[in-house]
Amino acid sequence: MSDNSMYKILLVGNPNVGKSALFYKLTGKYASVSNYPGTTVSITSGKMSIGEHHEVEIIDTPGFYNMMTITEEEKVTKQIILDEHPDAVVHVVDAKNIERMLPLTLQLIEADLPVILVLNMFDELKNRGMDIQISHLEHDLGIPVVETVAIKGEGVSNLISRITSVAEGRYTYEKLNVNYGEKLEEKIAGIQSLLKGEYAISKRSIALLALQNDSDILTHIKNEPEFNKIKKIVGEEDAAEISLSISHVLHNLASSIIKEHIKNSTKKQKNSFQSFADKVTFHPVFSLIIVAIILYYGFYKFVGQFGAGFLVDFIEVNIFENYINPSVNSFFRSILGDTIFFNLFAGEYGIITLGLRYAIAIVLPVVSTFFLLFSVIEDSGYLVRLSMSLDRMFKKIGLSGRSVIPLILGLGCGTMATIVTRTLETKRERFVVTFLLALTIPCSAQLGVILGILGVSFTALAIWFVTILIVFIFAGFVLNRYTKGEPATFFMEIPPIRWPKIGNVLAKTFNRLKWYALEVIPIFVYASILIWVGKITKIFELLTGLLAYPANWAGLPDKMGEIFLYGFFRRDFGAAGMYDLTDVMTLRELTVATVILTLFVPCIAQFSVMIKERGTKTAVMIFLAVIPFAFLVGTILNQILLFWGMA
Amino acid sequence: MRMRNRNRKGGFESTADSGRMRLMEATIGDKYIVESIDKDDPAILRKLCSMGILPGVEVIVRRKKPTIIFEVYHSRFAVDKLIGDKIYVKQLHSHR
Ligand SMILES: Nc1nc2c(ncn2[C@@H]2O[C@H](COP(=O)(O)OP(=O)(O)O)[C@@H](O)[C@H]2O)c(=O)[nH]1
Ligand SMILES: [Mg+2]
Numbered sequence: 001m002s003d004n005s006m007y008k009i010l011l012v013g014n015p016n017v018g019k020s021a022l023f024y025k026l027t028g029k030y031a032s033v034s035n036y037p038g039t040t041v042s043i044t045s046g047k048m049s050i051g052e053h054h055e056v057e058i059i060d061t062p063g064f065y066n067m068m069t070i071t072e073e074e075k076v077t078k079q080i081i082l083d084e085h086p087d088a089v090v091h092v093v094d095a096k097n098i099e100r101m102l103p104l105t106l107q108l109i110e111a112d113l114p115v116i117l118v119l120n121m122f123d124e125l126k127n128r129g130m131d132i133q134i135s136h137l138e139h140d141l142g143i144p145v146v147e148t149v150a151i152k153g154e155g156v157s158n159l160i161s162r163i164t165s166v167a168e169g170r171y172t173y174e175k176l177n178v179n180y181g182e183k184l185e186e187k188i189a190g191i192q193s194l195l196k197g198e199y200a201i202s203k204r205s206i207a208l209l210a211l212q213n214d215s216d217i218l219t220h221i222k223n224e225p226e227f228n229k230i231k232k233i234v235g236e237e238d239a240a241e242i243s244l245s246i247s248h249v250l251h252n253l254a255s256s257i258i259k260e261h262i263k264n265s266t267k268k269q270k271n272s273f274q275s276f277a278d279k280v281t282f283h284p285v286f287s288l289i290i291v292a293i294i295l296y297y298g299f300y301k302f303v304g305q306f307g308a309g310f311l312v313d314f315i316e317v318n319i320f321e322n323y324i325n326p327s328v329n330s331f332f333r334s335i336l337g338d339t340i341f342f343n344l345f346a347g348e349y350g351i352i353t354l355g356l357r358y359a360i361a362i363v364l365p366v367v368s369t370f371f372l373l374f375s376v377i378e379d380s381g382y383l384v385r386l387s388m389s390l391d392r393m394f395k396k397i398g399l400s401g402r403s404v405i406p407l408i409l410g411l412g413c414g415t416m417a418t419i420v421t422r423t424l425e426t427k428r429e430r431f432v433v434t435f436l437l438a439l440t441i442p443c444s445a446q447l448g449v450i451l452g453i454l455g456v457s458f459t460a461l462a463i464w465f466v467t468i469l470i471v472f473i474f475a476g477f478v479l480n481r482y483t484k485g486e487p488a489t490f491f492m493e494i495p496p497i498r499w500p501k502i503g504n505v506l507a508k509t510f511n512r513l514k515w516y517a518l519e520v521i522p523i524f525v526y527a528s529i530l531i532w533v534g535k536i537t538k539i540f541e542l543l544t545g546l547l548a549y550p551a552n553w554a555g556l557p558d559k560m561g562e563i564f565l566y567g568f569f570r571r572d573f574g575a576a577g578m579y580d581l582t583d584v585m586t587l588r589e590l591t592v593a594t595v596i597l598t599l600f601v602p603c604i605a606q607f608s609v610m611i612k613e614r615g616t617k618t619a620v621m622i623f624l625a626v627i628p629f630a631f632l633v634g635t636i637l638n639q640i641l642l643f644w645g646m647a
Numbered sequence: 648m649r650m651r652n653r654n655r656k657g658g659f660e661s662t663a664d665s666g667r668m669r670l671m672e673a674t675i676g677d678k679y680i681v682e683s684i685d686k687d688d689p690a691i692l693r694k695l696c697s698m699g700i701l702p703g704v705e706v707i708v709r710r711k712k713p714t715i716i717f718e719v720y721h722s723r724f725a726v727d728k729l730i731g732d733k734i735y736v737k738q739l740h741s742h743r
Contacts, residue, residue, distance in 0.1 A: 065697040065698065066693075066696070066697030068693055068697065070690070070694055070697070094721075094722075096721045097720055097721050097722055099699070099720055100698070100699035100719070100720045100721075100722060101699075103699065104697075128721070212693075238686075239689065240686050240689035240692050240693070241686065243689070243692065243693050243696055244684070244686065244692060244696060244701075247696035247697070247699075247701055248701055248702070251699060251701050251704075282709075282710055282716070284712070284713070384725075387725075388713065388714050388725045389713055391713065391714050391727055392714070392727075395727070400727070401714070401725075489691065489726075489727055489729050489730050490714060490725070490726060490727040490730070491694055491698075491724065491725070491726050491727075491730055492724065492725050492726075493698070493722055493723070493724055494716065494722075494723040494724065494725055
């Protein structure tokens with residue numbers, strides 16, 4: 001390696017061990033840190049300087065349990081290991097759980113990767129009266145071992161110097177050998193000798209994974225000249241049996257190494273806050289009370305009344321209507337006159353006067369209060385408890401408690417939530433959740449508008465809520481019935497309840513908002529250009545004319561057709577249009593309209609992510625199923641409300 | 648459905664022998680060790696393996712409803728009945 005070339009360092013390890021926290025300490029760049037497994041769904045990379053000459057690239061990866069991967073997030077990490085040729089692989093573990101996590105270290109060592117073992121959360125280990133003799137462990141494993149407390153930055157400078165020496169090739173690894181017993185070793189040797197290509201990981205590792213029928217590895221080596229022979233050897237064995245015996249050997253080896261160097265305390269020091277929090281959050285009745293408290297104070301009071309009510313009013317009226325809009329209008333009128341270009345930027349539907357006003361005055365307060373609340377709940381570790389409590393109910397619609405997380409996040413931003421479905425284990429579950437997000441979950445921008453419009457009447461709001469809930473359950477049942485695949489199973493590691501850290505909560509909220517501003521708002525700006533073009537070319541007139549028909553069936557005025565269409569391109573257009581109609585529409589019409597607007601196809605940003613994550617065919621199918629269904633529900637609801645005598 | 652049937656058959660004939668039982672049947676708060684894991688669903692088996700839930704490991708069941716919660720090493724896991732029923736445990740007779 002030449003002096004100023006860039007080293008690549010990978011952070012890997014189980015979910016929730018502090019990889020992202022460590023990444024932040026190393027690079028100063030924020031990657032989502034949270035107290036539940038599965039928040040880092042994509043890689044984040046950042047730079048760190050060592051000495052004066054080197055810049056090092058650090059890559060934070062999604063959680064990773066085993067070289068034999070199960071979820072998509074794990075596959076992401078494995079693919080990086082296979083493709084990127086890292087100069088050091090930093091395996092981060094939760095120190096108190098080292099015995100359970102060390103088998104992965106052993107796998108990484110077997111793969112001939114330049115491994116560094118980091119025993120993070122050393123504070124929690126010490127709190128339990130335990131200790132680990134680092135230097136002995138280092139000797140037995142033949143790799144560098146470092147203890148850290150990522151959140152306090154302890155041990156980080158030591159880690160940096162270890163990374164440097166490994167990346168520069170100054171560390172001599174003592175190769176640790178694992179023996180899987182005669183029978184298995186024979187098979188391994190058999191496959192190993194058939195492998196001719198060059199790979200990022202050792203042939204022994206490849207052979208081990210192939211024997212366990214790991215589909216990624218089999219794809220990776222499919223161009224081998226002797227591939228058929230390899231497949232034949234693989235086919236002779238029961239892959240599950242082999243997985244079990246391999247895990248067994250690795251775990252036994254890990255235990256025997258650890259047992260010598262770990263000091264367990266005789267009396268356990270109990271963290272009284274954590275055990276109290278456990279009692280309450282696991283309690284069947286108290287946990288429901290907590291949900292009620294979060295819903296009332298968190299969502300209704302904080303996001304609803306403070307965010308969507310007070311903040312929106314303040315920014316909208318005091319800042320935009322009184323100051324910004326008048327001056328923007330007069331500025332553009334003075335340079336563009338009364339042309340079609342004036343309408344692109346200013347006027348009734350301009351990018352600045354409507355688009356930006358909407359983004360800043362309405363969406364921003366709602367999204368930020370929501371993300372702030374979500375970060376607090378997430379950081380406490382409470383979301384996992386919620387997943388657990390709801391698992392039974394969700395099973396009825398074929399989902400596991402895990403899907404609670406993307407669905408709740410969808411109340412903030414459906415686009416972000418669709419990306420987070422990656423943490424779900426089966427293709428089936430990812431599909432169902434994507435569908436439900438597109439159909440039933442209103443994002444915070446919509447929620448803001450809905451609360452604004454229906455807030456005057458509790459009955460209307462309740463009707464809206466119950467309708468959406470029924471649709472959610474109904475759609476869940478139907479999707480569960482007609483989607484191929486096995487029903488989801490639930491398996492989750494439960495992190496301890498921790499006090500949310502203010503710094504982390506703020507950083508996380510800020511980062512989500514930044515993501516929102518960078519990824520979602522630009523799409524809305526492009527969309528406004530599209531709308532502008534659509535208006536000039538009269539294509540939109542045609543489409544709104546078409547949408548007016550189903551709007552009429554649901555008892556709504558023609559103008560709603562236009563709102564539905566614009567709502568797809570830019571939420572703000574649809575919503576702003578709705579506000580204009582509040583004076584001319586009856587409460588029944590408004591209720592039906594908000595229900596259709598909620599169910600109607602997601603915004604253009606979410607749709608583009610759906611295509612990316614689920615493929616064009618699936619995305620288009622969901623899209624086409626949702627439109628008629630939204631109007632059907634609206635029509636039925638209208639009839640029921642008419643029958644009921646609602647004006 | 649398919650999986651459950653097979654499981655039930657395998658489960659009942661063998662619970663008879665010396666103290667072997669399903670995770671669901673364990674007494675809350677007592678120490679057990681994992682006796683075996685059903686191999687009929689490779690995906691679940693792999694998942695349990697990579698979490699370190701393997702024969703020979705100590706477990707304590709903390710709760711059975713609404714999901715099964717158990718402790719292994721210093722971690723806690725929540726699993727549904729389908730997965731929980733794949734884990735067989737036996738009482739740990741330590742010092743007596
Ligand atoms: N007590 C303690 N908590 C930590 C430490 N490192 C991280 N955490 C917390 O552990 C949780 C998981 O951290 P995160 O970085 O998101 O883990 P990741 O999933 O591996 O990226 C967060 O709540 C962190 O605040 C540590 O060294 N000590
Ligand atoms: Mg992370």
